[in-house]
Amino acid sequence: MSSATDPKHVVVIGAGITGLTAAYRLLKLASASDYSGPALTVTVVESSASVGGKIRTSPFAGIAAIDEGPDAYLARVPHAVALARELNLGGDITHPTAGHAAVMHKKLHPIPEGLMLGVPTGVMSLATSSLMSWHGKIRAALEPILPSSGDHKDAIGNLIRQRFGKEVQQLLVDPLVGSIYAADTNNFSLEMVPQLAALAGGRSVLLTARKQMANAPKSAAPIFETPRSGLATMTQSLNDAILALGGHIATSTTVQGITRANTRYLIEMSSDTASSITADSVIIASPARASAHLLNSLNADVATLLGSTEHASVVMATIKTVETDLPKLAGLSGYLVAKPDQDRVTAASFGSNKWSHWKPSDGSMILRVSLGRDGAPIQDLIHEWDDERIVRQVVDEVSRHTQTSLTPDSFRVTRWPEAFPQYRPGHMKHVESVESALTQHNPGIFVTGASWRGIGIPACVNQAEKTAQSTAEFLSHLQD
Numbered sequence: 001m002s003s004a005t006d007p008k009h010v011v012v013i014g015a016g017i018t019g020l021t022a023a024y025r026l027l028k029l030a031s032a033s034d035y036s037g038p039a040l041t042v043t044v045v046e047s048s049a050s051v052g053g054k055i056r057t058s059p060f061a062g063i064a065a066i067d068e069g070p071d072a073y074l075a076r077v078p079h080a081v082a083l084a085r086e087l088n089l090g091g092d093i094t095h096p097t098a099g100h101a102a103v104m105h106k107k108l109h110p111i112p113e114g115l116m117l118g119v120p121t122g123v124m125s126l127a128t129s130s131l132m133s134w135h136g137k138i139r140a141a142l143e144p145i146l147p148s149s150g151d152h153k154d155a156i157g158n159l160i161r162q163r164f165g166k167e168v169q170q171l172l173v174d175p176l177v178g179s180i181y182a183a184d185t186n187n188f189s190l191e192m193v194p195q196l197a198a199l200a201g202g203r204s205v206l207l208t209a210r211k212q213m214a215n216a217p218k219s220a221a222p223i224f225e226t227p228r229s230g231l232a233t234m235t236q237s238l239n240d241a242i243l244a245l246g247g248h249i250a251t252s253t254t255v256q257g258i259t260r261a262n263t264r265y266l267i268e269m270s271s272d273t274a275s276s277i278t279a280d281s282v283i284i285a286s287p288a289r290a291s292a293h294l295l296n297s298l299n300a301d302v303a304t305l306l307g308s309t310e311h312a313s314v315v316m317a318t319i320k321t322v323e324t325d326l327p328k329l330a331g332l333s334g335y336l337v338a339k340p341d342q343d344r345v346t347a348a349s350f351g352s353n354k355w356s357h358w359k360p361s362d363g364s365m366i367l368r369v370s371l372g373r374d375g376a377p378i379q380d381l382i383h384e385w386d387d388e389r390i391v392r393q394v395v396d397e398v399s400r401h402t403q404t405s406l407t408p409d410s411f412r413v414t415r416w417p418e419a420f421p422q423y424r425p426g427h428m429k430h431v432e433s434v435e436s437a438l439t440q441h442n443p444g445i446f447v448t449g450a451s452w453r454g455i456g457i458p459a460c461v462n463q464a465e466k467t468a469q470s471t472a473e474f475l476s477h478l479q480d
Contacts (some may be wrong), residue, residue, distance in 0.1 A: 006037040008475045011267050011279040013255050013294070015046035016053020017457055018449035019285030019408040020238035021083065021464035022471075027245035029472050030095040032117060037476040042247040043277065045269065047254045051239045054419055055457075057230025059322040061360060061410045065230035066351070068316060068414040071368070072096070072231070073457035079465070080234075080458040081225070088235040092229055095222035096354050099333035103131055103175055104401050105341055108332075109461035111172075114213070117195050118173030120164065121210040136167030144204045154425035156196060163205045175336035179347045184339075184375035187444060192423035192454065199314040228357050231457075258282060258445070259297050265444070281444040281471050285464070287311065288421060288451035298445075302437050305430065309451055311418035312374035314382050317394045318351075318412040322364045323404060329353065329365075335401065344371045344382055345397040364409060369394045374422050387413040421451040444474055 010026060012019045023044045030040040044051075060066040073080040075095070102108040109131035114121045125143040126132060130141070143163050154161040157179060157360050160169040174185045177193060177313065191197050202208040227233040242249060242401050256268040264278045284291050292307035334349035351358045351366040358366050371390065382390060391411045399406045424430075431452050448467040449460055 007041050008140070008280040008478065009041045009043070009278065010281045011265075011277060012042065012044045012283045012285055013257060013267075013291070014053065014284070014286035014449065015044050015051035015235075015239075015249060015251070016285065016449065016460070017055055017235060017238075018460040018464045019046075019053075019283065020051060020242065021053060021461050022233055022283050022285060022448060022468045023242050023247055023249075024238050024245070025465050025468035027242060027247050029468065031245060037472055038138055040472075040475065042242070044242065044247065044249045045255055045267070045278075046249070046251045049252050051249065052232050052235040053150060054416065055231045055235050056317075056414070057232035058412075060318055060412055061362055061366060062140075063358060063360065063366070064200065065228070065232075066318060066358065066366065066412075067226075067231050068318070069416065069419075070231060070457065071349075071351070071355070074154050074227040075222055075225040076219070077458045080460040083461050084225075084227070084234060087234065087241060089227050089233060089237060091426050092227040092233065093225050094228045094355070095305070096333065097356050099331050099353050101333050101349075102335040103171060104337040105131060107169055108335055108401065111176075115172065115176070116199070116209045116213060117193065118168070118176040119160070119196065119199060119209050120168065120368055121171075121179070122212050131171055132167045136165060136171075140168050141167035143206045145148050146204075148203050152190060152200065154186050154190050154427075155186060156190045156193060157184075158199055159190055159205070160185070160198070169336050170340060175347075176340050178339070178373060179336050179370075181422070182314050182346070182370075182373045183422060184373065187312060187375065187422070187424060188426050189423040189427040192427050226355075235455075243256070255294055255312065257292050257297055265298075281446070281474055283467055283471060284445065285449045285467075287418065287449070288447070289418065291447075295442075295445075299437065299442055302434055302442070304449075305434050305437075309430075310374075310418040310422045310424065312372065312422055313381075313415075313417045314346075314372040314419055315372055315383050315385075316414045316416065317369045317371065317390055318414070319367045319369065319391065319394065319406070320360060320364055320365060320409045320411070321406045322362075322409045323407060329402060329404070337401070342373075343397055344374050344376075344393050345401075346370050348401070349409045367398065369398060374420070383415040383417050387411070421455065444471075446471060459476075 003438035012023045023042045056068040056071045057065045102110050112125040114125045116477040126137050147325045149162040197239045199204040199205045199208045259266045268276050288306045295303040331375045336347050347370045349368045351368050390413050395406045446467050448463045453463050
């Protein structure tokens with residue numbers, strides 16, 4: 001049994017961007033000159049052989065670093081940007097080249113100007129767009145004069161159809177939001193997309209969006225940024241910083257369960273080096289459903305709540321193509337496929353147009369193509385297809401979408417099973433139920449990461465830093 005003066009041990013489960021950031025921030029807090037809490041030791045436990053989670057970078061087609069998961073993060077929110085600079089990555093940062101995106105609906109259409117996550121802030125850009133029918137444009141233009149809508153039941157699709165009609169929802173908002181979350185906006189929480197939730201309070205969504213856009217600080221700064229050496233540079237830098245601060249990272253180590261051990265927690269593990277460790281606090285930064293079994297013996301109700309979280313599986317196909325007629329795609333950073341037009345491909349990114357450091361020396365192009373989404377028919381379990389079948393599907397669909405005959409010179413397929421948590425309507429009540437039950441019955445255990453309060457690197461970094469602060473405060477109270 002530990003005494004009040006002993007160092008407090010924190011175990012972080014999961015070495016993705018959230019878990020690594022939480023561990024790093026805890027160690028930084030404890031090393032600060034004004035820190036008055038107990039001494040801390042931190043152990044990160046990861047079931048995979050390496051850190052990074054969904055952030056993975058590897059060589060491809062003669063280029064040293066091509067991302068297999070996310071390839072950038074938002075630069076106009078501070079959390080990931082500040083962390084990258086703190087890790088001394090500023091000199092490696094680059095931004096996308098200029099380019100426009102399109103929506104595939106029968107053919108490729110440039111995305112209209114003046115949208116906020118697909119929501120129009122004016123009607124003129126829609127009027128001149130070839131994407132929507134005249135009926136859809138007229139229906140959308142009526143939005144500012146419509147009376148207040150009824151209850152949207154916390155579903156994005158309900159709100160957008162009520163205000164703008166079916167076409168704006170299907171051809172603009174659903175592709176844009178769906179590409180971020182692998183989601184079906186008909187069954188996705190509005191509250192969990194703050195940009196859209198902020199538009200729902202006024203009588204007119206369009207006028208509210210226009211006002212917000214007009215009042216937003218004008219900036220010529222790029223929207224996205226990334227290290228030239230790949231996003232895994234960030235997670236590897238976190239790994240190195242944790243070790244330098246005295247933390248421990250155990251990879252290829254699976255947590256079997258968590259139980260009480262007097263006033264502490266016992267973490268049972270499957271590892272070559274240890275079968276169990278004790279902790280004063282535990283941060284669970286692994287996906288919710290995959291983490292449910294960890295709490296079976298400790299809190300069955302919370303385990304059930306974690307197990308009820310739904311996830312979508314996706315596949316990322318990276319292809320180097322050698323066509324000579326690709327210049328007609330110059331300036332196009334990629335496209336999204338509207339759901340009425342979807343087969344398996346949901347989005348395609350023309351990586352060599354998007355990133356200058358992804359341009360092969362022979363003039364060919366690297367494409368990254370996403371397949372799979374929430375709500376896809378159960379028979380379309382594409383992550384179970386072999387690589388060749390996936391690539392044939394990608395070549396067929398992208399060739400048809402772009403009217404270009406693709407010929408893969410090389411390819412890589414990365415499967416991300418259950419990678420995208422799906423925030424169902426009422427998701428925040430689900431989150432609050434889990435957090436409240438843990439606070440009441442299992443103080444010192446925290447859940448954080450993409451399953452809870454937002455996906456994307458900035459959101460995960462923000463959650464991790466807040467969780468680290470909450471953990472430090474909890475341990476300080478133990479010292480009192």
